[in-house]
Amino acid sequence: MRKYSVFAVVREAMRGHKGWEAQWASPEPRKEYDAIIIGGGGHGLGAAYYLAKEHGITNVAVLEKGWIGGGNTGRNTTIIRSNYLYEESMHIYEHSLKLWENLSQDLNYNVMYSPRGVMMLSHNVHDQQSFKRHINANRLYGIDNEWLTPEQAKAYCPPLDISKTARYPINGAALQRRGGTARHDAVAWGYARAASDRGVHIIQNCEVTAIRRGPDGRVVGVETSKGFIGAKKIGVSAAGHTSVVMQTADVRVPLQSQPLQALVSEPLKPIFPCVVMSNSVHAYISQSDKGEFVIGAGTDQYNSYSQTGGMQIITHTLDAICELFPMFRRVKMMRQWGGIVDVTVDRSPIQGITPVPGLFINAGWGTGGFKATPGSAHLFAHLIAKGEPHKFAAGLTLDRFRTGRLIDEAAAAAVAH
Amino acid sequence: MLLIYCPYCEEERNELEFRNGGDAHIARPTNIADITDEEFEEYFFIRQNPKGLIYERWRHVHGCGKFFNAARDTVSDRFYLSYKAGEPKPDPATFLNNGNESALNKDKGASK
Ligand SMILES: Cc1cc2nc3c(=O)[nH]c(=O)nc-3n(C[C@H](O)[C@H](O)[C@H](O)COP(=O)(O)OP(=O)(O)OC[C@H]3O[C@@H](n4cnc5c(N)ncnc54)[C@H](O)[C@@H]3O)c2cc1C
Ligand SMILES: [Zn+2]
Numbered sequence: 001m002r003k004y005s006v007f008a009v010v011r012e013a014m015r016g017h018k019g020w021e022a023q024w025a026s027p028e029p030r031k032e033y034d035a036i037i038i039g040g041g042g043h044g045l046g047a048a049y050y051l052a053k054e055h056g057i058t059n060v061a062v063l064e065k066g067w068i069g070g071g072n073t074g075r076n077t078t079i080i081r082s083n084y085l086y087e088e089s090m091h092i093y094e095h096s097l098k099l100w101e102n103l104s105q106d107l108n109y110n111v112m113y114s115p116r117g118v119m120m121l122s123h124n125v126h127d128q129q130s131f132k133r134h135i136n137a138n139r140l141y142g143i144d145n146e147w148l149t150p151e152q153a154k155a156y157c158p159p160l161d162i163s164k165t166a167r168y169p170i171n172g173a174a175l176q177r178r179g180g181t182a183r184h185d186a187v188a189w190g191y192a193r194a195a196s197d198r199g200v201h202i203i204q205n206c207e208v209t210a211i212r213r214g215p216d217g218r219v220v221g222v223e224t225s226k227g228f229i230g231a232k233k234i235g236v237s238a239a240g241h242t243s244v245v246m247q248t249a250d251v252r253v254p255l256q257s258q259p260l261q262a263l264v265s266e267p268l269k270p271i272f273p274c275v276v277m278s279n280s281v282h283a284y285i286s287q288s289d290k291g292e293f294v295i296g297a298g299t300d301q302y303n304s305y306s307q308t309g310g311m312q313i314i315t316h317t318l319d320a321i322c323e324l325f326p327m328f329r330r331v332k333m334m335r336q337w338g339g340i341v342d343v344t345v346d347r348s349p350i351q352g353i354t355p356v357p358g359l360f361i362n363a364g365w366g367t368g369g370f371k372a373t374p375g376s377a378h379l380f381a382h383l384i385a386k387g388e389p390h391k392f393a394a395g396l397t398l399d400r401f402r403t404g405r406l407i408d409e410a411a412a413a414a415v416a417h
Numbered sequence: 418m419l420l421i422y423c424p425y426c427e428e429e430r431n432e433l434e435f436r437n438g439g440d441a442h443i444a445r446p447t448n449i450a451d452i453t454d455e456e457f458e459e460y461f462f463i464r465q466n467p468k469g470l471i472y473e474r475w476r477h478v479h480g481c482g483k484f485f486n487a488a489r490d491t492v493s494d495r496f497y498l499s500y501k502a503g504e505p506k507p508d509p510a511t512f513l514n515n516g517n518e519s520a521l522n523k524d525k526g527a528s529k
Binding site: 243252254345404 | 454457458461462463471493494
C-alpha cells in the first residue's frame with residue numbers, strides 16, 4: 001500500500017494523477033478462511049482490520065452482499081458522542097471516541113473526525129433533570145459533558161432561537177465538546193484499505209444465504225452467491241439484516257428492523273458550528289464540510305426492510321428544525337433516504353457469543369451505532385480472536401434478555417443517536 | 418405513509434390514525450409465573466422479524482380504537498389483508514395467489 005501524504009499529492013499532481021492505486025484488492029474468495037465477517041459496513045470492516053492488526057489473524061474475509069459502506073454506514077448522520085448513562089454503554093462508546101481521536105493517523109486515511117461538539121437541547125424540567133443526571137454520571141466516569149445556560153448555548157451555537165416566545169423554549173443544554181461528526185464513507189474505505197493491506201479479503205457482491213454447521217454444531221462456513229466458503233469462525237455484523245442471517249444458523253434474536261431516514265439540504269456557506277439534537281421535539285442537525293445541512297428523522301413505527309420511510313416522519317422533523325432555527329425555513333432539501341436499523345428493546349447493542357460454537361454476533365446498534373464503529377470493531381475482533389468478550393463489552397451479551405440484565409438506555413432517554 | 422384498511426370501520430385510512438402493535442398471534446402464557454427464563458425470553462423478547470410476510474397488530478387509535486391484525490410484506494410494505502382480532506391467522510396460500518402477488522410485482526415494476 002502506498003502511503004497517503006502531502007508528498008503523494010504533490011507527486012501525483014506532477015504526473016497527472018496516474019499513480020494512484022486501487023485502495024483495496026478485490027480477490028476471488030478462497031475455499032476457506034480462519035474467520036469470516038458477514039457484512040461490509042464500518043463495524044465489519046473494522047473488525048477485520050483489528051483482527052489482522054492486533055491479533056495477527058489475517059486469513060480473514062469480509063463478505064458484503066452489496067458494496068462496502070452501502071448499508072447504514074453510508075446512510076447515517078454521523079453523530080459521534082459518548083455521553084450515555086449506563087456504565088456498559090460508557091465503556092464502549094468512550095472506548096470508541098478515544099479511537100476516533102487518532103483514527104485518521106492509524107488508518108493513514110482522513111476520516112474527517114471533527115470534534116465540533118454535540119449539544120443536546122433541554123426544553124423542560126424533565127429534560128433538565130435527565131441531562132444533569134447524565135452529566136454527573138459521565139463526569140464520574142471521566143467523560144466530558146457539561147451543562148449550559150440558554151445564553152451559553154446560544155453563544156456556542158448562534159443560529160439557535162432561545163427567545164421565551166419560541167414554540168419550543170430552551171431552558172439549557174448539555175454539551176459534549178469532544179463529540180462531533182466524521183465522514184461516513186471514509187470510515188468504510190479507510191478500514192477496507194488498511195485491512196486489505198494486511199491481507200484481509202474484501203469480497204463485495206457476495207451475499208451470505210446460509211450459515212452452515214457441522215455435526216457437532218460448530219460453524220463450518222457459509223453458503224453465498226459465490227458458492228460455499230469455509231470458515232472456523234464467523235462474525236455476523238449485518239445491521240438491519242441480522243435476524244435474517246442468524247435464522248439460518250437457528251439462532252433467533254431479540255431484534256426488530258425498522259426504517260430510519262435522513263435528509264440533506266442544498267449546500268450553504270458555513271453557518272452552523274456544531275451538532276444540535278433535541279430529543280423532546282425529535283430533531284438533529286449538523287452542517288457537513290460540503291455545506292449541506294444533515295438532518296436525521298425518526299424511525300417508522302412498523303418493521304420493514306424497504307429502505308424507505310414515511311413522509312410524515314420527515315415533515316415532523318423539519319417542523320421541529322424550522323421552529324428551533326427559524327432562519328432555515330427557506331432552505332431547500334435536496335436528497336432523502338432510509339436505512340434499515342436493527343433495534344433492541346433496551347436500545348443497547350448486542351455483542352457476544354451465541355449458542356452456536358464459532359458464531360459471534362455484533363448487532364442491535366440500531367439508530368446510533370456509527371459513533372461506535374471503531375470501538376465496537378475493536379472489541380468484536382477481540383471477541384472473535386479470543387472467543388470471549390473484552391471487559392468493555394462484557395455487559396452487551398445476547399443472553400441478557402434471558403437473565404434480565406437489560407441496559408435500559410431507552411428509558412434513560414438521552415437522544416436516540 | 419401507509420394506507421391501512423380497518424376491518425371494523427371497513428375502510429382504508431392513513432397511517433396517522435393507527436398505532437402499530439408488533440407481532441400478532443403471540444399468546445401470553447397462562448402460567449406466566451411458572452415458566453422458565455428461556456420461555457419468558459422467547460415469549461417476551463424474541464421476534465422473528467421476517468423479511469417478507471409478517472402478521473402484525475394494529476390499533477385504530479384515532480378511529481374506532483379497536484385492535485386488529487394484518488398481513489403485510491416487509492419488503493414492499495404492501496398489505497395483503499386486515500382481519501379482526503380473534504380471527505385465526507389466515508393461511509398465506511389464500512391471499513398470496515389471489516392476484517395480490519401480481520399486483521405487488523406490478524407495483525414494483527412501475528416504480529422503477
Ligand atoms: C438515517 C440513519 C441515521 C443514523 N444516524 C446515526 C448517527 O447520527 N450516529 C450514529 O452513531 N449512528 C447513526 N445511525 C446508525 C448507524 O448507521 C448504524 O448503527 C451503524 O452504521 C451500523 O454499522 P454497521 O457497519 O454494522 O452497518 P451497515 O453499514 O449497515 O453494515 C451492514 C452490512 O451488512 C451487509 N449485509 C446484510 N446482510 C448480508 C448478507 N446476508 N450477506 C452479506 N452482507 C450482508 C449489508 O449490505 C451492510 O453493508 C444512523 C442510521 C441511519 C439509517
Ligand atoms: Zn377502525
